[in-house]
Amino acid sequence: MWKRKGKGDKLVLLTLYFLTFFNFISTDEHNHMYAENEEVVVWMNTVGPLHNRQETYPYFQLPFCQGPHILQHHHETLGEALKGMDLESSGIPIKFLETQNHATYCTKTLNAEDIDVLRYAIDNxxxxxxxxxxxxxxxxxGKSEDDNENSNESITEEEQAKDPHFKPIYVYTHKSFTFEYNKNQIISVSLQHADPVELVYNQRSLDxxxxxxxxxxxxDTAxxxxxxKLLEADFFEHKVHWLSIFSSFMMVLFLTGLVSVILLRTVKRDFTRYDREEGLDFDRDLGDEYGWKQVHGDVFRQPPHLMLLSALMGTGSQLVILAIVxxxxxxxxxxxVERATILxxxxxxxxxxxxxxxxxxxRYYAKYGGKDWIKTAIMTAGLWPGAVAIIGGFINTLAIYYSSxxxxxxxNLLSMxxxxxxICVPLTLLGTLIGRNWKKPSGSGGSSGGSNNQAAVDFPCRVNPIPRPIPEKMWYAEPLVIVALGGILPFGSIFIEIYFIFTSFWTYKIYYVYGFMFLVFSILLIVCACVAIVSTYFLLNSEDHRWHWVSFMTCASTxxxxxxxxxxxxxxxxKMTGMFQTSFYFGYTALLSFGMFCMLGYVGHTAATKFVRKIYQNVKID
Structure with a gap:
């Protein structure tokens, strides 16, 4: 099942609360142990359409009533507040081990507007x-008459024509709780409804x-x-899930084998061809020679838009570590098992x-001779939070408009x-200072071209002052084609897992197979590294030195x-509908995709960088 049973570390969670600016409250959080007749609090959370799971509203925004035992609740964590968990006491006076049978906990007189609101909610x-x-x-x-198989038998066409709101709609007025307990602890709770009361259209009042x-x-359950009991093992541990893991693993074996062939055979053959004439001068005309050696004077040239690429690399490295941890x-x-604890x-x-x-x-910015490191640090610190702010701000505006x-x-916005x-900006600046000054390159491998204003670095080859023209090549060797095709294999390795994650998040299934996720994520990183190496080799072998952005985008295109x-x-x-739910879905999916863009691009470019340095430092240079 790939999970360990047991509660999370309470001490660690308490530390998280204080370090992330949680509201200071005097909480009455219990230890899940009850004495006989001790109150069991029923916290009402949210209400919303069945098919629009993220379109939620406070429960008491509908005309329901509270029982006599009302407790005040505060957001216990920042994660709860951001997920819209606005818990309010139902006031239902449940006592531990005390049985009740159709006891009244509140009464409510509905006016015409309340009835219309409830009819709309139940109909949706x-x-x-x-x-x-x-x-x-x-x-x-509640339920509408459409929920019954034979409901239309009692409704004539004439009645429906006279009143388009004729459809009978009922609100449930009884909640039946069934608790399972082990000694002094609650193990499970199930809920059933009964006593439906019809809500008649245009009715003025209803008690x-x-x-x-x-x-x-x-x-006996511990x-x-x-x-x-809440985990759907039949869905998440289906044989298709296991098969996807196996197929992804086989893809890794294939790709690592392909990379091994390139490194051990193709590149070795290239070395033999290049070293065939002993004492070959790298700077003279090579005549009929061809391949990646020809671009030795441009392969370590400063990439265009260095600041942006550096910020993406920094953000990607941070998100990779974040995901693994x-x-x-x-x-x-x-x-x-804890509310909003993952967030x-x-x-x-x-x-x-x-x-x-x-x-x-x-480190990346300084390696290629960047000078404006303060702007780079600010861009790095603001890239991911900026994307979250733009998308989240738009969705939050819609949520305010819909009173969600x-x-x-x-x-909470001020807290963020x-x-x-x-915290984030100072730590980013601290990392920038460490990166600029820690183990600064000595420049032993060569010097940069004068026009590039690059600092002396340990590149295996020196950079020529004038870029080498890029020759014509086949269409499949063009950077755009390599980028478009490069993302197919990494996506194929996570396709099934993406389905399970989407189904879990958008239908409120509890995703618990994080062992599967870790395996798939590891496979994804390996596949991206292999794809980046292969695509970089093909690009350089066609004498195109624009590998920096290509290696990043090849994996990022996933x-x-x-x-x-x-x-x-x-x-x-x-079956999602509506402006709010659609914006929520595509907005946060875009945020997920941008996070994957940064992570996979970083992994691909890092692997390609190590590959490029390796092959060029093993070539004789006079």
Whole structure:
């Protein structure tokens, strides 16, 4: 199952709260142990359309009532606030091990507007979520006559013609809770609905009485295993999932074999051909010679848009480390069992790893003679947060317009800005300083061309002052073709896993197979490295020295295939509708794709850089 059972580290989570500017509160967080007749709080979370899972609203935005036992709730983590988890006490007075049978907890008089609101919600299949002892529980608001198989038998065409709102709609007024417990701990909660009351169109008022029942059943299931009932093993551990892992592994074997052939046979053959004439002068006319050796004077030339490439490299390195740490931390700590804990940990670890982004970008920028390192550091610090701010800001504006629970409050926005200003930016600058001054290159390998203003670096070959013309080549050796084709293999290695991730996120299945994710992510990085090496060799062998951006974009183009797949998934696999849900889906999918763009581009370019240095430093240079 690729997971370890057990709760996450509470001490680590507490540290995350303080380091990510959480609201200071005096929480009554319990230890999941109850005494007999101790209150069990039912927290109501959100309500929204069944097929638009991200379009959520506060539960009590619908005309429901609260019971007598009301407790105030605050956002316990920044992750909860960002995910729109606005928990409010239902007031249902449930006591541990105390059975109830159709007890009343509140009454509500609906006016005509309230009835219309409820009719609209039920007709659009609104469902709600609640949390009891940190266990998620879902329920449906009501039912329409269309939900019954033989509902249309009692509705005549004449009645429908007289009143387009004739369709009978019912709201459930009874909640039946069934608890399973082991000694003094709650293991599972199930919810059923009953006592539907019809909501008649144009009815002026309606009195509703909300009731509940509670049953308690003992079980031998251990507390550490209680989330297993919520995990859909039949879906995530399907044989197709295992088959995808195996096929991706075989792809890695094929690609590593191909790279080995290039390194051990093709490049070795090139070395033999180049060294055939002993004492060959690299700077004279080579006549009929051809291949990657011809561009030795341009291969280490400063790439265009150096600052942007440096910022992308820094951001990519940070996101790669972030992804690895989060996946491993989730495997070890089962973070998916805690509300919004993965998002909380991601924010914290991203802030801490900002030093990696600054170091990587500055090292790369300095290596190619960049001078404006302050702008590079600022661009590196703002590249990913800027993308999040643009996309998230647009979606947040829509959420405010729709009064959705997804709307981020001004205070939480200030917390995020403060986190970036006082942690991310300083750490990025610190990494930049370390990268510029730590183990500075000595320039033993050669000198740069005068027109490039590059600092002395340890390149194996010196850079010619004038770029060498790029000869004509076959269409499949053009950079754009290499980039377009290069992303197919990495996408193919993660295609099935992307499906499982999309299905989990957009249908609220709990994704727990992070062992699978770690394997697929590792395979993806290896595939990207191999693809970048092969594409770089083909490009250089056609005497085209523009390998820097090509090696980056070859792997980064995988993100474009992921986004294209998201369009297919939206059309073929979902029933999402509406401006808000569509914007949410394509906005955050674009953010995911941009993150993959930076990560895979960094991996590809790093592998290509090591490959290029290796082959040119092994060639005799006079």
């Amino acid at each position: 299949q609104y469902w709600y979520t609640m949390f009891i002892d940190d266990l998620p529980v879902s329920g449906i608001v 509703l009485t909300f009731t509940y029942s509670v049953d308690w059943n003992p079980t 507390f550490e295993d209680r989330f297993d 989060i996946i491993l931390y989730t495997i070890l700590g089962d973070l998916y 909380t940990a991601t924010i914290f670890i991203y802030a801490v790893t900002s030093v990696v982004a600054g170091y990587t970008s500055s 629970s997804r709307a981020i409050s001004f205070l 800005i403060a986190l970036w200003l006082f 993100a474009a295939y992921i986004y294209l797949y998201s369009i297919y998934y939206y059309v073929a696999k979902t």
